[in-house]
Amino acid sequence: MKKAFALAGCFCVLFCVFPATGGVEDDAIIGIRPEALRAHVRFLADDLLEGRGTATRGHDIASKYVAAQFEAMGLEPGNGGSFFQPIRFRTAEIVTEQTELKLLRGGLAEPLVWGEDFICPPSSSRTELALTGRVVFVGYGIVAPDLGIDDYQGLDVRGKIVALLPGAPARLPAADRDRFSSGLAQQDAAKGRGAIGGIALWTPEADKTIIPFARLAEDYREPSMAWLGDDGVPNGDIPWAPPILAILSESGTKKLLAGAELSKEPAQTLPNGDSLRTELPVSVSVRSVSKHTESTSQNVVALLRGSDPKLRNEYVVYTAHLDHLGIGKPVNGDAIYNGAIDDAAGVAAVIEIARAFQSMKQKPRRSIIFIATTGEEKGLLGSDYYARHPTVPQSQIIADINIDSIGLLYDFRDVVVFGSEHSSLGTVVDRVAAKMGLEVSSDGHPERRLFYRSDQYSFVRIGVPSIFPAYGNKPVDPKVDGAKLRRERAQRYHQPNDDMSQPMDFEAGAKNSRFDFLLGYTVAQDEDRPVWKDGDFFGKTFGKGK
Numbered sequence: 001m002k003k004a005f006a007l008a009g010c011f012c013v014l015f016c017v018f019p020a021t022g023g024v025e026d027d028a029i030i031g032i033r034p035e036a037l038r039a040h041v042r043f044l045a046d047d048l049l050e051g052r053g054t055a056t057r058g059h060d061i062a063s064k065y066v067a068a069q070f071e072a073m074g075l076e077p078g079n080g081g082s083f084f085q086p087i088r089f090r091t092a093e094i095v096t097e098q099t100e101l102k103l104l105r106g107g108l109a110e111p112l113v114w115g116e117d118f119i120c121p122p123s124s125s126r127t128e129l130a131l132t133g134r135v136v137f138v139g140y141g142i143v144a145p146d147l148g149i150d151d152y153q154g155l156d157v158r159g160k161i162v163a164l165l166p167g168a169p170a171r172l173p174a175a176d177r178d179r180f181s182s183g184l185a186q187q188d189a190a191k192g193r194g195a196i197g198g199i200a201l202w203t204p205e206a207d208k209t210i211i212p213f214a215r216l217a218e219d220y221r222e223p224s225m226a227w228l229g230d231d232g233v234p235n236g237d238i239p240w241a242p243p244i245l246a247i248l249s250e251s252g253t254k255k256l257l258a259g260a261e262l263s264k265e266p267a268q269t270l271p272n273g274d275s276l277r278t279e280l281p282v283s284v285s286v287r288s289v290s291k292h293t294e295s296t297s298q299n300v301v302a303l304l305r306g307s308d309p310k311l312r313n314e315y316v317v318y319t320a321h322l323d324h325l326g327i328g329k330p331v332n333g334d335a336i337y338n339g340a341i342d343d344a345a346g347v348a349a350v351i352e353i354a355r356a357f358q359s360m361k362q363k364p365r366r367s368i369i370f371i372a373t374t375g376e377e378k379g380l381l382g383s384d385y386y387a388r389h390p391t392v393p394q395s396q397i398i399a400d401i402n403i404d405s406i407g408l409l410y411d412f413r414d415v416v417v418f419g420s421e422h423s424s425l426g427t428v429v430d431r432v433a434a435k436m437g438l439e440v441s442s443d444g445h446p447e448r449r450l451f452y453r454s455d456q457y458s459f460v461r462i463g464v465p466s467i468f469p470a471y472g473n474k475p476v477d478p479k480v481d482g483a484k485l486r487r488e489r490a491q492r493y494h495q496p497n498d499d500m501s502q503p504m505d506f507e508a509g510a511k512n513s514r515f516d517f518l519l520g521y522t523v524a525q526d527e528d529r530p531v532w533k534d535g536d537f538f539g540k541t542f543g544k545g546k
């Protein structure tokens, strides 16, 4: 009798601590509280932090705040004895008054007009770039024997400048076009054939499918940033590659091609993929001047050590970007781009997810690294720097879960996880969603290329399977007009009114953060590390099998 009673008591204890359907992680996620998320966002998005621009005082204060949170909850510093990973940056700004491009024909020089006919990208490696050469039109400038393409066939470009169309022919499948989206393969081909520089021709086609020339011109007027390696070399600098000297608009392209025969149809004045590749009866002289300044900004990195003696040497990474756009052009009298949802909210989630992990008596099997990155809005710079200068062996980083804003618009019944279709992380997403009673929806806007546009992509580029989880389009309450709320949100994206004045549902944000916690926890517990799917583009391009 006594014994049976004792047994019953024992069952009760077991049942209370470990509910029938869950585990220790269910206790942990209760610790992710909406009030805590709101408090972090309120502080990080305060006007005092002046929009947390990369390498500004506001960002420095924000990074101290995050480090203090990590330290207070008892996490280990993630970079040796420090929570900070400082990065040197170089800002390059094009000096338009000193930048010129001339067409040379029959002893005459025809200057083109900056912003109308041509633009030059700022160079972070050289303050002055001056080149003159004959021009050869090479179509898309692609050399890919496996696709049966050699745009240089029959042409001699040695010591010359190549004029090329951006991107890749529309007739190629999307995965093949992706290979050429960064332009690296084309630079490689130009170098291989001995060209000294390149000029991109921004045709109406590129205007439509990539970005309008006018927007590109605005972008290039803005200073660009690069991180500097220990050797002082900026990232993205490819010393071997012939530089892209300039980009010509439709009007600039017409002037360059005057008198050239690109087609049997004499009326064709703009080139396309079917144009004849040929040497043009013109030389180009380009001089572009960039002004350089240097600064420092830091990633914040914390470490939670795993419990499994073997697996603890593998690391699951959480990232969210702490930087935003800083102070900029005033809109309705407000010049501070606070970035409350983008991405103070993601950083808040990472802080509370870290707290949930730290609260667990039985820590996950693998170790977890939490990073609040800098320089994301400048081109994923802080995450790229980390991926290439990791604080743990690069080969032991097994996944990145990147949180770039959380669902604060409405309570949602589905999730969209960018990148999940590329690796075995997709099955983790399915398992966690099922556990939380959430549907998994597919990316309704693949043309936005979100998988390439936030910090997870820096990890993808070092071969690490990664995901960018987001809330879905289906509100729990059928009376809520989710589409309208998302449209209103889009109006605030990268505007000064992405601040605390907007309606935010932090209960939904907590639910989103719990989902993100369970993703990382599941990856940290699983016997096998995530792998790219067989034949996947990213796995083939960046993974071990490359």
Ligand SMILES: [Zn+2]
Pocket: 321, 342, 343, 404, 405, 454
């Ligand atoms: Zn963002």
